[in-house]
Amino acid sequence: MSATMTQTPSAAAATAAPLLSIRGVETFYGKIQALKGVDLDVGEGEIVTLIGANGAGKSTLMMTICGNPRARSGQILYRGEDISQLPTHTIMTRRIAQSPEGRRIFGRMTVMENLQMGTVLVGQEHFEDDLRRVFDLFPRLRERAGQRGGTLSGGEQQMLAIARALMSRPRLLLLDEPSLGLAPLIVKQIFEAVRELNRNEGLTVFLVEQNAFHALRLAHRGYVMVNGRITMSGTGRELLSREEVRSAYLEGGHH
Structure with missing residues (x-):
């Protein structure tokens, strides 16, 4: 997959500083590097999704935001504050909530x-x-x-x-693999609830998902992660139309 970046922030992201901004984040498990210089933004009022194959590092990024494991280098800025070295329980008092894998x-x-x-x-x-x-x-x-x-x-x-x-x-909801192991009808209900929360309450959502089709249809913007690196970004619609994304994540049909 080519390392192509498409810079097209949504209107919500374009008008204000990001609610969550990740810059150059590297995370290790012992000597194994799981995240390799990750850059990513989530604007206030956006749904942003991170897609990628199993083991790409998506859930590691979600857990790193919450401080466990801790980023070895780089910054995780939430409302302008670097939270990368704060204890998990302190991070959670910042009105960040996680629905874990x-x-x-x-x-x-x-x-x-x-x-x-x-x-x-x-x-x-x-x-x-x-x-x-x-x-x-x-x-x-x-x-x-x-x-x-x-x-x-x-x-x-x-x-x-x-x-x-x-x-x-x-203020920020972190959703890690909400569709995992669920029947298509239930997946549809859960994604519809997330859409409703965002539309009616302006809730900001960062979504990690293997189900690329549903995630990209739901999200304003998306990022693709391969082996701990962001390789592509764009609007949900743009990424759905990209041949590299379709062949890697959407082959075999969808519900």
């Missing part, structure tokens, strides 16, 4: 208790309003409110993971 809900807790855990950093002041909001977004969770998280279907667990993140009232 593999969901990682509390299996023994009920849906309601999981949602309460999402308010730990912001308190209970807006709990009822926020509860209504996530139940409107994911009506299935209202029906399952008293059920243990571990007994939910995979799709319901993913909805719960996103809802729990939303309970912390984030």
